[in-house]
Amino acid sequence: GEDVEQSLFLSVREGDSSVINCTYTDSSSTYLYWYKQEPGAGLQLLTYIFSNMDMKQDQRLTVLLNKKDKHLSLRIADTQTGDSAIYFCAEVRGKLIFGQGTELSVKP
Amino acid sequence: DVKVTQSSRYLVKRTGEKVFLECVQDMDHENMFWYRQDPGLGLRLIYFSYDVKMKEKGDIPEGYSVSREKKERFSLILESASTNQTSMYLCASSKGGRTEAFFGQGTRLTVV
Numbered sequence: 548g549e550d551v552e553q554s555l556f557l558s559v560r561e562g563d564s565s566v567i568n569c570t571y572t573d574s575s576s577t578y579l580y581w582y583k584q585e586p587g588a589g590l591q592l593l594t595y596i597f598s599n600m601d602m603k604q605d606q607r608l609t610v611l612l613n614k615k616d617k618h619l620s621l622r623i624a625d626t627q628t629g630d631s632a633i634y635f636c637a638e639v640r641g642k643l644i645f646g647q648g649t650e651l652s653v654k655p
Numbered sequence: 656d657v658k659v660t661q662s663s664r665y666l667v668k669r670t671g672e673k674v675f676l677e678c679v680q681d682m683d684h685e686n687m688f689w690y691r692q693d694p695g696l697g698l699r700l701i702y703f704s705y706d707v708k709m710k711e712k713g714d715i716p717e718g719y720s721v722s723r724e725k726k727e728r729f730s731l732i733l734e735s736a737s738t739n740q741t742s743m744y745l746c747a748s749s750k751g752g753r754t755e756a757f758f759g760q761g762t763r764l765t766v767v
Contacts, residue, residue: 645697
């Protein structure tokens with residue numbers, strides 16, 4: 548398809564792992580990004596992965612990239628209430644193209 | 656730290672008014688962008704600029720124009736505001752040749 552796609556909502560319990568999925572469109576995208584948007588705020592770059600990598604880990608965050616299926620995921624270990632936010636994946640197609648955003652709700 | 660500042664957090668304007676949204680970045684970035692964010696639609700690119708006095712249309716430029724007279728400032732103009740332009744507007748900047756963008760806090764515009 549033409550669009551970067553994400554599911555709109557995810558709800559988890561505090562302490563569980565969260566997995567946010569994204570399907571992108573351009574197999575030649577060199578960078579893929581995850582942004583976080585807290586309520587009432589702009590977007591903050593969370594992490595990114597180069598297209599020649601399959602996985603990137605940064606503390607509680609793990610990014611997995613499946614280039615064959617054009618699938619990107621963000622795993623947040625030990626999810627906390629402060630992780631409640633909207634998460635956007637983005638690919639580069641000349642410019643940044645964003646998905647619809649996944650709203651993560653963390654319940655105590 | 657990169658700082659991208661949008662002049663207003665909230666704006667309420669009347670239909671037909673001319674509206675200016677201002678964005679300033681302090682990191683000497685070449686690239687600047689204007690997006691609008693609507694529920695379920697993600698971020699859609701309105702206009703972007705790779706240099707002073709240069710502008711390129713994004714995916715949804717209709718009803719908007721932009722101005723970049725100085726490197727640090729990128730203005731979004733709604734020539735005649737309409738209710739379907741009620742939205743969250745996000746400005747971003749990035750360094751030339753790099754793609755990760757840094758965002759302002761957003762301006763929530765309501766057109767009544």
